[in-house]
Amino acid sequence: MATATPQALYGELFVAVQMARVFPDGKSFVDARPKAAPALIRARFDVERHSPGFSLADFVQAHFVLPGHDEPAGPRPTNPGHIRQHIRALWPLLVREHRTAAEGDSLLALPRPYVVPGGRFRELYYWDSYFTMLGLVADGRRDLAEHMLANFAHLIASYGFIPNSSRSYMLSRSQPPFFFRMVELLHADDPAAGFAKHLPSLQAEHAFWMDGEATLAPDHAHRRALRTVDGALLNRYWDDRDTPREESWREDVETAEASGRPHEQVWRDLRAGAESGWDFSGRWCADPADIATIETTALAPVDLNALLAGLEGAIALGAARAGDTATASAFEARAATRTRWLQTRFWRAKGGGMGGHFADLNWRNAADPRPLTAAALVPLYLGLATPPQADAMAAQVQRHLLGANGLLTTALATGQQWDAPNGWAPLQWMATQGLARYGHTTLARDIAQRWCASVQRVYLATGRLLEKYDVAEDRPGGGGEYETQDGFGWTNGVFVAFQDGLLEATAP
Incomplete structure (x- = not known):
């Protein structure tokens, strides 16, 4: 399997290309395929770079097959009123296969076909895929959803976790753990049977998130696991590397240089923010308006800990169905304990004068006020809030997060894409399902x-x-490090699921 990253393969050539902004989007180069062995290309660069009139852009064009931003939607629809028909036509255009790894290619081999989000996102992404799968199942493409679940199980078996995406440069981080929800979706008639079938994968993913827990002292963390000063065992986002993200190398270098902080810490926090899926948001920053103050690893996110409580509950159900009563009891207790922490440590009774709401926890400074965000609805989505907490969250949504066109990601206007005025499909889905669940x-x-x-x-x-x-207005979302992409997997999936009345199916 191809695991060496582009930066490791190409060294100074990689840094030169990214820092010179040969491509407007740094992801273009890390997704390019070499036309010769990487070592040979690197040797040629070392020689030719000193030649008179050397052009870095021409060198890259000569030695790499560059990714095209395919138009996943194909030609513009002839009858644009039929959006569902258009989405059905999009699914096969977003399908990819990559069964064999090639030397120097950052794309990881996978055994089954899969659906990509679209645009610059040309590979299998983790949490995106759950919301895409909602639409695939509703649109009669359960076969593709099953293939994607098999691919994720393959990634866990191969690497011990599910990476952010199926790229070598993503192998140091994951994304919000939705594998158990994918299993539940495809075993809706009997979720416990699905959890039992996939129990080894579910337990392996949990072990990845909890690595180091056994030796954690209070007020310490190891990778994604942390223990508060009074002993509560929680989780945070993390990345195993403390270098600039390879797909955003120049941006991360510039952010670190502007920060006045140790560069490795800034890069780790940027990478951890990418693991969250919310890349980026004022949610992660000491000063929401300044990305250079990012402090993702200092926070225990409310949505991550809610998802891990859900994963622990799924393992308990699967183990019970498999007849492993000891594991079932242990994980039932884990889920109950984490739920209690969610309902207490992550609950702000008077958050900034706005009334009660869930929020992230600064695990070394519990008094640190954290902003209200759409992530606060994930405990409702998973049924982990008390009824009074759900009622308070509904009031907060109406007062602070309800926009003319749906749910705001946050009430912060920072210019980052996971802040106001943007709304994202997965957050619309989790919020509506959670609110409906509580009446x-x-x-x-x-x-x-x-x-x-x-x-x-x-x-x-x-x-x-x-x-x-x-x-707030009828237009594409904006902000962030790249242009708004179209395709687009999770929007298609959530739109289809809403249109098919799945919201009503979850209401009391």
Whole structure:
């Protein structure tokens, strides 16, 4: 399997290409395929770079097959009113296969076909895929969803975890742990049977997130596991490398240089922010307006810990079905303990004068006020909040996060893409399912209807389905490190799921 990253393979050539911004998007070079052995290309660069008139851009063009930003939507629709028909036509255009690893190619080999998000995202992504799978199942493409689940199980078996995406340069980090939800989706009639079938994979993923827990002293952390000063065992996002992200090398170098902080710490926190899927948001920063103050590893995120409680509950159910009562009891206790921590440590009774809400926890400074974000609805999504907490969260959504076109990601206007005024498909889905689960069906349907109507209006105006939307106005979302992409896997999936009435199916 190809595991060496582009930076390791190409050394000074890699740094030169990324720092010179040969491509507007740093992901272009790390996704390029070499036309010769990487060692040979590197040797040629070492010689030719000193020649008169040497052109770095020409050298790259001569020695690499560059990725094209394929138009996943194909030609503009002839009948743009039929958005569901358009989405059904998109699924096969977003399917990829890559069964054999090639030397120097950052793309990891996978045994089955898979659906990519679209645009610059040309590989299998972790948490994106769950929301894509919602639409695949609803649209009669369960076969593709099954293939994707098999690929994720293969990644766990191969690497001990599911990487951020199926690229060598993503092998130092994961993403929000949705594997158990994928299993549940594809075993909806009997989730416990699905959890039993995939029990080794579920336990391996949990072990990845909890690595180092057995020897953790209070007020210490190891990788993704941490223990608070009074002994609570929680989790954070992390990355095993403390160098600039290879796909955003120049941006990360510049951020670190502007920070006045140790560069390795800034890079680790940027990478950890990428593991969160929220790359980037003022949520992770000491000063929300300044990305250079990012401190992701100082925070125990409410959504991550809720998902891990869900994973622990899934393992308990699967072990019980498999007849392993000791494991079932141990993980039932883990899930109950983490749920209790969520309901206490992550709950702000008077968060900034806004009333009660869930929030991230600064694990070394519990008094640190953290902003209200859409992540606060993940405990509701997984059924881990108390009814009064759910009621308070519904009031907070109506007061602070409800936009004209759906749910705001945060109330922070920072210019980052995971902040206002953007709204994202996975957050619309988790919020509506969580609110409906606790009886706030009217609000849940209102969010879903607002978001779907905006997706429809932007589609009619542009012929595009986008990764993110402005939930204040009918237009594409913006901000962040790259242009808004179209395709787009999780938007397609969530739109289809909403249209097929899955919200109503979860309401009391």
